Amino acid sequence: MKKILLVVVVAAGVYFGWEYLFAPAPEASPVARLSQFIDAQVDEILGPLPFATEGQIPSPAQNDQLRVLREGIRDRQRGAAKDESRLYETAALLCDDLLRAGEERDRHIGRINDTRGKSTPSALSTDPEKHRLERLAFFENGIALSWQGASRKLRAVIDQRYRQVRELERNLSEP
Numbered sequence: 001m002k003k004i005l006l007v008v009v010v011a012a013g014v015y016f017g018w019e020y021l022f023a024p025a026p027e028a029s030p031v032a033r034l035s036q037f038i039d040a041q042v043d044e045i046l047g048p049l050p051f052a053t054e055g056q057i058p059s060p061a062q063n064d065q066l067r068v069l070r071e072g073i074r075d076r077q078r079g080a081a082k083d084e085s086r087l088y089e090t091a092a093l094l095c096d097d098l099l100r101a102g103e104e105r106d107r108h109i110g111r112i113n114d115t116r117g118k119s120t121p122s123a124l125s126t127d128p129e130k131h132r133l134e135r136l137a138f139f140e141n142g143i144a145l146s147w148q149g150a151s152r153k154l155r156a157v158i159d160q161r162y163r164q165v166r167e168l169e170r171n172l173s174e175p
Contacts, residue, residue, distance in 0.1 A: 030072035031091045031169065037062075037069060038098070038162060045101050046151045046158070049108060049144055063102045070095035087168040094161040101154040108147040115139045 028036070041062050070092055077088035115136060 030069055030076055031087065031165065034069050034073065034091055034095065034165075037065065038094075038158075042098075042155075042158065045098065045105060046155050049105070049112065049147055063099055063106075066095050066099050066102065070099075083168075083172055087165065087172060090161065090164050090168055094158065094165055097154070097158050097161055101151070101158065104150050104154065105147070108143055108150070111143050112140055115143070 045062060073088050073092045073095065077085050077092065080088055
């Protein structure tokens with residue numbers, strides 16, 4: 001009897017240990033993954049443009065990840081209850097706001113790349129390279145100021161929408 005009990009206890013321990021240690025973690029909801037994305041990427045999306053680099057500035061690749069998140073959110077929204085549907089709708093709108101911010105950043109980076117790709121004649125300058133660098137700095141500073149204003153407005157919209165998502169999440173988790 002003791003041997004059977006010992007075998008049963010060991011088998012149960014192995015089973016539960018296996019489930020606890022090696023079972024895959026449950027997948028986070030699309031809204032939770034969006035929150036993780038925002039925590040990790042929002043400052044890169046809305047932060048200053050990278051002027052210190054030489055040559056062409058590459059565009060960040062966050063938009064593809066955001067589109068996948070938005071589709072996951074829309075998929076969950078289709079079968080959700082009314083309150084959850086509102087959360088998913090707001091989260092999808094937040095994805096759209098982040099995508100719009102990424103596209104605006106890409107436009108500003110494109111303007112910088114266009115400026116860097118153009119040759120500027122300097123017929124009146126005694127130092128053509130100095131003139132070229134001054135002209136480049138002039139245009140890049142204008143683009144930086146434009147991006148600064150645009151990103152400030154976009155951040156306000158994104159922050160407000162993110163607060164709405166967090167509030168809806170809290171309301172759903174309360175009994």
